[in-house]
Amino acid sequence: MAARLQQVQAKACQATKFISKHGSAYYKQLLEQNKQYVKDPPTIETCNELSKQLFYTRLASIEGRTESFWRELDYIKNMWKNRQELRVEDAGIAALFGIECFAWFCAGEIIGRGFTFTGYYP
Template identity: 60%
Template sequence: MASKVYQLRGKVAEIWRLAEKNGGAYYKQLMENNKQHVQNPPSVENCQHLAKQLFYTRLASIPGRYESLKKEVDFVKHLLKHRKELMIEDAGVAALFGLECFAWFCAGEIVGRGFTLTGYHV
């Protein structure tokens, strides 16, 4: 066990040296490639303006999202009315989707409790 910890420590040190050596160049390249997304001058007012734009753009997208939701609900209603025509593949996909939703719910509960399985902190 101690040898594995020593190996891991060596790997972390190696990665850290690599990040120190190439991190600045990577940052400069990243900023150069994405300079069209940088707001100049970088001020609090510009940031607040961008935040307002994002908020109201999201609000403006609600009617479209609501229409999409209505279409999905109508499709599910149609499937329930005609469930005798439902193919086993469709039922399997629906079951997997439900299982995935349940798994995300469980993961969220665990994260919400501070990554403990029982809810008690040790």
């Protein structure tokens, strides 16, 4: 266990040295590549204004997303009414979607338990 701790410490030390040596250049390069997204002047007031714009824009988009959800739900209801005409491809896509949702649920549960697979260990 002590040897493993020393390995982790050595790796962390190497990463720190690399970041201290190359971090500034990477930061400058990143800002230069994405300067079209920087709002001038870069102040706290500008950040607060952009934050409010994002919040209220997302709030305004709820209505459109709700309408889209109900259209999708109506489409599914219509497919269920005409399930005799359902093709194998459509059923396969629906099954894969259900399996994917279940897998994400299981992954979320595992992450929520602190990456333990069985029980709770305090």
